[in-house]
């Protein structure tokens with residue numbers, strides 16, 4: 001441990017991503033776990049964060065006092081739920097620290113509140129913090145630009161574990177936005193989220209989404225560009241949640257030296 005280590009708080013510490021983040025922060029040079037937060041009625045309050053994450057004791061107990069933790073820290077890693085991330089955004093702004101938001105399923109109103117908090121906090125928000133998916137987004141934008149809507153249809157397919165509560169996934173929406181950018185269109189006006197019954201033929205220029213849920217799948221995403229007699233498929237498979245946690249820590253270290261504002265992983269990775 002060094003004096004210059006970035007002090008990070010993990011919120012949602014007992015969750016699938018929370019535990020992964022605790023392990024990755026513990027293993028990564030230049031960062032240190034300052035606090036671990038869960039909600040007030042959580043059965044995990046008082047437990048050692050390292051024990052929760054399978055590391056053995058590290059002397060950081062889980063608490064339900066986020067603001068107390070944020071004012072003494074430099075960044076918060078937040079993979080929780082939309083209402084929680086909006087609350088944490090306000091607290092991170094009060095504490096003037098870095099807020100890394102991986103939470104998906106945010107409404108337009110949630111998004112606006114998180115962006116407002118970025119007047120005082122340095123916020124990095126992305127539906128997927130992995131290098132591979134962000135590169136997939138860049139490749140999708142190029143493919144969608146090269147293969148135009150007159151001859152090529154775009155479909156985004158995703159599969160996740162049975163516990164996931166939002167659909168389409170944040171990653172599927174990130175890929176859809178990249179495809180829409182390549183086509184020079186607004187995704188909201190062109191996306192088809194559901195098909196059921198007599199749908200009629202596919203409207204030209206739309207971007208379709210298909211969602212699969214089951215088992216323990218960490219995250220599978222494909223974008224299919226379908227033309228007459230040929231398909232181009234670009235895909236990404238996540239086989240370990242540590243890819244998201246490593247991305248979040250990279251984002252925190254990057255944001256430490258930025259001005260307050262709202263950033264994406266493309267900014268962090270220099271892919272913008």
Ligand SMILES: NC(=O)C1=CN([C@@H]2O[C@H](COP(=O)(O)OP(=O)(O)OC[C@H]3O[C@@H](n4cnc5c(N)ncnc54)[C@H](OP(=O)(O)O)[C@@H]3O)[C@@H](O)[C@H]2O)C=CC1
Nearest residue numbers: 012015016017038039079080084102103104127128129244
């Ligand atoms: N951007 C990316 O790269 C990735 C994003 N995600 C996203 O991260 C989010 C979390 O995923 P996952 O870890 O699988 O989900 P989990 O349900 O396993 O974990 C979420 C944790 O947050 C806790 N939590 C919820 N509200 C609060 C609150 N107000 N205060 C403190 N803790 C709270 C939950 O507690 P409780 O159980 O008591 O509600 C739970 O422990 C999802 O939105 C998911 O889509 C996931 C992976 C990668």
Ligand SMILES: O=C(O)C1=N[C@H](C(=O)O)C[C@H](O)C1
Nearest residue numbers: 104127164169170171218219
């Ligand atoms: O909920 C998950 O697990 C994941 N969520 C993110 C998403 O919605 O895309 C990222 C990853 O695919 C795992």
